[in-house]
Amino acid sequence: MEVIARGAEAVLYLSDGVVVKHRIRKSYRSPELDEMLRTTRTKREARLLALAKRAGVPAPVVLDVDLEEKKLCMSFIRGEKLSRLVDGMEEEELVRVFTLAGELAGRLHRSGIIHGDLTTANMLLSGKRLHLIDFGLGEVSRSLEAAGTDLLVFRKCVRSTHFNHEELIMDSFLSGYRRSFEQAEQTIERMLGIERRGRYFEHRG
Amino acid sequence: MGSRAKQDAEFLCMGIEGTAEKLGVGIVSDSGEILVNRVKHMKLAEGIHPSEAAQHHAAHLPSLVRQALEEAGLEMRELSLIAFSRGPGLGPCLRVAAVAARTLALKHRLPLLGVNHCVAHIEIGRLTTGAEDPLTVYVSGGNTQVTAFAKGRYRVFGETIDIALGNCIDQFARELGLGMPGGPAVEKLAKKGSYLPLPYVVKGMDLSYSGLLTAALRLAEKESLADVCFSLQETAFAMLVEVAERALVQAEKREVLLAGGVGVNVRLQEMLGEMCSEQGAELLVPPAEVLGDNGAMIAWLGVLSYLAGARQRLEETQVRQRWRTDEVDVLWR
Ligand SMILES: Nc1ncnc2c1ncn2[C@@H]1O[C@H](COP(=O)(O)OP(=O)(O)O)[C@@H](O)[C@H]1O
């Protein structure tokens, strides 16, 4: 058993060539809430991974789900997290990869799949192919609001961690997104709207 | 704190805080000594009405400045700098603080600096706890933000996409007549409650509290208040701690600094502390006087900025209601 990642919410290890994602208990939160979150996220991740594949988005194949143990088994993707590669990439490569990332996001949204944590840490680059992982925060929805929020999550990730290439990455990403999703323009508009709304001091009532 | 003579060559800054319902005047030296830190709370029967808060600030600022000088045993001419909260915040409040600061600076021929309120929270926290390079979890009535320093700026990892955590709890308390501010009342009631499910909404590293507020209010119509208060806190805090944990791992920091008025909540501190010990990080909590909005934090950020070379002409000190934390060049680090 080889641990491949110890994230904030899960431990991932390789067992007989298969990736096991184990959502671990968090002692800071109340046990009922903890149980509910780990169960629903494991369930959702399995379901959305399968839907994403069907939508033409490269993703691991789900092999087994254990809701008692909060374990998800999936195929191993040989590759590297995109977040780690960005700083070493040439401009041309950045444009190519992020146009592709945007295209994949567009394919998800076109099929009513919201990723929920669309960040470069959840994109694995394997040769020329980009795979999306970590769908536990996702949902199935065709609302503009949900898709716009998904885009905003990506934009914020770029702003907080890839600030050196913010513009190039966003431009490429959105051009790919427009290519694969008919409602791209409205969704981008909504993303900007959500961002404006949220900024500081919204006192209701 | 208290009266003492000004030492030779000491650089003293008066900070004026006025972004929301609290008005603060503090004086801090270049060595980081807080000479005085006076805060005047506005009595809140309901939510904040920006124009009323502005009137309150305008009415009380002159006497607060006088009291601060008296307490510190100083005269205006012994100061080296005036700093004020330039944003983000409520427009009318910001303008009152800005006008007062400009007037003082002109009258006493002192340099003036408008500084960022959110960055001031981070810096006063670092000063008072000794945190070196923390992930900051800043939670108040108006802000909910998780930030960390990288390449010259405080980068925003997560934040609320609708209402602030403190605002969510305050509004809940207000609608149910638990008094304002609502935090302490909800915290007390929650002690005897048990868990009921409420919407838990995390988007990437961003948080949404408006759906939680609506659902908690609805739940309060049929369930015990203690249970709803408990569940509201558990849900709202767990969302925040989850985001903080992910940001901590991603930003690769070893310290978590708590900032903002909600930070006094014991349950929140406990949850963050637990998360930190699991991640092998240290939780740092500033003293209560500097957790909430206050003038000393503005003064200290004024000192840091000025000594690092920041200068503003009077006409460059217009308020910025939506000034983002990650737009500020951190010249002093
Ligand atoms: N199917 C997979 N094949 C190869 N590596 C994977 C796979 N799934 C996850 N990983 C690795 O584990 C890390 C964490 O996985 P992820 O699902 O994103 O969990 P978390 O929720 O903790 O972020 C990823 O960044 C990636 O490096």
Ligand SMILES: [Mg+2]
């Ligand atoms: Mg991940």
